[in-house]
Amino acid sequence: xxTPPKGGAPEPDxxxxxxxxxxxxxxxxxKRAHEVVRARVIADTAEAAGLSEPDLTILVSxxxxxxxxxxxxxxxxxxxDRTRISHQLTRMEKxxxxxxxxxxxxxVALTDTGRQAISAVHPGLDAAVRRHFTDKLSAQEIExxxxxxxxx
Numbered sequence: 392x393x394t395p396p397k398g399g400a401p402e403p404d405x406x407x408x409x410x411x412x413x414x415x416x417x418x419x420x421x422k423r424a425h426e427v428v429r430a431r432v433i434a435d436t437a438e439a440a441g442l443s444e445p446d447l448t449i450l451v452s453x454x455x456x457x458x459x460x461x462x463x464x465x466x467x468x469x470x471x472d473r474t475r476i477s478h479q480l481t482r483m484e485k486x487x488x489x490x491x492x493x494x495x496x497x498x499v500a501l502t503d504t505g506r507q508a509i510s511a512v513h514p515g516l517d518a519a520v521r522r523h524f525t526d527k528l529s530a531q532e533i534e535x536x537x538x539x540x541x542x543x
Contacts, residue, residue, distance in 0.1 A: 427523075428523050428524050429444075431519070431523040432516070432519045432520055432523055432524070433447070435515060435518075435519035435522070435523070436512055436515045436516045436519050437512070437516075439515065440508065440511060440512040440515070442508060442512065445479045446479075446483060446488065446508075447512065447516070448469060449465065449469075449479065449480070449483065449489070449499075450488065450501070450505055450508060450509040450512075451509065451516075452465060452468060452469065453465070453489070453499065453500070453501045453505070453509075454501065454506070454509045454513075458500060458501045458506070459498055459499060459500040459501065460498070460499055461496050461497065461498055461499070462476060462477075462480070462491065462496070462497040462498070462499050463496065463497075465499055480499060483505075486504075487502055487504040487505075488501070488502060488504055488505035488508060489501060489502060489505050490502055
């Protein structure tokens with residue numbers, strides 16, 4: 392930690408009264424928080440609606456995009472490889488949640504069943520995310536976390 396400026400205040404990026412956490416400890420805390428929040432949100436929403444976590448992830452992404460996306464864009468936005476997205480979409484197609492059309496690439500679209508599923512689960516999903524995640528943070532922490540996550 393550097394010496395505080397003449398006014399005695401610490402530098403803006405430095406924690407007050409302690410050293411910065413070890414990078415591996417920070418990574419471990421991030422991973423644990425992600426797993427705990429993810430498991431609780433999924434337990435409260437997806438499982439109760441008969442959806443898997445990947446189902447829910449894809450339905451939310453498609454819904455936010457207006458109901459359809461190119462398969463390659465969907466995979467990229469989720470950080471999934473081509474094989475994973477293809478297999479998941481095949482399972483979802485069999486259940487009538489999405490369709491795929493091949494014309495100059497593959498476009499994935501929500502079906503009426505998929506729209507109904509995401510509409511039914513959305514209020515519970517919103518409540519679960521609030522209960523297990525955002526309600527535990529201040530407005531400033533949410534703003535800071537949002538900024539950090541967009542940067543990564």
